[in-house]
Amino acid sequence: MSIASDVIRGHTDTIILAQLMQGDSYGYKINRAIELRTGGEYELKEATLYTAFRRLEQMGCITSYWGDESTGARRRYYSITPVGEQAYYAMLSEWDTSKQLLETLIRPHQSS
Amino acid sequence: MSIASDVIRGHTDTIILAQLMQGDSYGYKINRAIELRTGGEYELKEATLYTAFRRLEQMGCITSYWGDESTGARRRYYSITPVGEQAYYAMLSEWDTSKQLLETLIRPHQSS
């Protein structure tokens, strides 16, 4: 993968919450959706993904339940909570702020 | 500080190199310049800053030398190398790519 993980780091939660804003989903599908949306350029590592689920659930941002698939592998579905929605909007807002800040700091500049 | 460090994380090196693209400078001054440019919204923690200097020097991106101040505290100046300049441009390019990618992934969207 071409994108350094340190640049994405800290956005994993936002990415997952963005997916869950569309409705309940499960790990594997979320990762496929991410892959699809980025044209195969990016996907979360499984370990990262499931770590994030645990973290988000503990923060009260998501809840989970087992699907009732009668066939195939079992799926654990995740649902975003009101707390999660709030957190999501806050993260979006913070992204906008820090994006501006970074643009200011990393572009060539002169004086001071 | 209002900006979550995890969002900035991974950009420390780029920020420092951007400063050094303007010419040689030293730690304290670089941090003051960052503070100035962001209107006081952001500054690197000292431990982070000096860790980054060590890392960048080891990567061959910067070199350092002691200033010849006859008064006041001694200063260690840093200079960006050709390797560092190349790395800087690569980081800028990666920022553009990952910024696009993130925009795609974190904004509200429908269907998959």
Place this chain on the structure above:
DNA sequence: ACAATATACCTCGTCTGTCAAGGTATATTA
């Protein structure tokens, strides 16, 4: 029939970057 692949979940241990807390030393200002 059997292997390979896809779907789907999970954990453990390591690595890396950040940073709180602590330290040193000199110069200026109150």
Place this chain on the structure above:
DNA sequence: TAATATACCTTGACAGACGAGGTATATTGT
């Protein structure tokens, strides 16, 4: 003479990412 500003530094803890490993079911190819 105490506080603040300038200027450097290290240590240890912490958190997030992820490589490597594991389990189990369903489908597809040969």
